[in-house]
Amino acid sequence: MVYHYTAVGDSLTFGLGTMPGSGFVPLYRRMAEEKLQQFVAHENLGVNGLTSEELSDRVVRLPTYRFHLKQAHIITMSIGGNDLIRAVKLAGGRPNRNVLDAALYRCQEHVNRIVGSIRRIKSADSQLYYIRAIGLYNPYPAWTEATEYVVRFNRHLIKLSDDYFRVADIYAQFLGREKELLSVDGLHPNGRGYRVIAEQLHRLGYKPLK
Numbered sequence: 001m002v003y004h005y006t007a008v009g010d011s012l013t014f015g016l017g018t019m020p021g022s023g024f025v026p027l028y029r030r031m032a033e034e035k036l037q038q039f040v041a042h043e044n045l046g047v048n049g050l051t052s053e054e055l056s057d058r059v060v061r062l063p064t065y066r067f068h069l070k071q072a073h074i075i076t077m078s079i080g081g082n083d084l085i086r087a088v089k090l091a092g093g094r095p096n097r098n099v100l101d102a103a104l105y106r107c108q109e110h111v112n113r114i115v116g117s118i119r120r121i122k123s124a125d126s127q128l129y130y131i132r133a134i135g136l137y138n139p140y141p142a143w144t145e146a147t148e149y150v151v152r153f154n155r156h157l158i159k160l161s162d163d164y165f166r167v168a169d170i171y172a173q174f175l176g177r178e179k180e181l182l183s184v185d186g187l188h189p190n191g192r193g194y195r196v197i198a199e200q201l202h203r204l205g206y207k208p209l210k
Helices: 024-036 052-061 063-071 081-090 097-122 144-159 191-203
Strands: 002-009 039-046 074-078 130-134 165-168
Touching: 002 024, 002 052, 002 063, 024 039, 024 074, 024 191, 039 063, 052 063, 052 097, 063 097, 074 097, 081 097, 081 144, 097 130, 097 144, 130 191, 144 165, 165 191
Parallel strands: 002 039, 002 074, 074 130, 130 165
Antiparallel strands: none
16 A cells, blocks of 8 residues: 655745755655555645745645645645744834734634645545644744744644644744754754654654554
8 A cells, every 4th residue: 555645835844944855744754654664655745935825725726736635645734934924024024913913813714724625625535644734833932922923823723633633743842942953044944853843743643544
């Protein structure tokens, strides 16, 4: 049997900030392959700079996304970081609570739509599958407003959890270790950071596949 893994999301899914093959997608694929003891084919649909609204539009409208999601046994999603980064830029480079609140509300609505759309795509057949979302870390640890955004977004993700959907908590893993785990741009993980993400995904297990 061949398992299919589809990764959707932003620059974290793409693997920006590290060498090719060192992002969390290829690392997690290898971990899944070892655990499931079957070949895991994968499709990386990560797009640098992607926002939650843009991912929602792709999942709802693009045939390529829907095709790969439909055949996937394993789905990972990283989204929400660019919504935060754009909100900070919109506020002139420093977090503004009102701007962040509005951005967070919109982001949560888009995430609901993304997850709901994937569940509907998967409900059309009886194939076993699971979805793993990557929670946000805080690229602006010095700013309380950004911390609040990240914590509230992660809580929202966790509320969506069920037997098929679980969240990899990386906020605590990155907190205080930003210099060690982020690349030189201070926004994206480096190789070590991506390994932390892959390990957190791995710890969530592989049910209902195994």
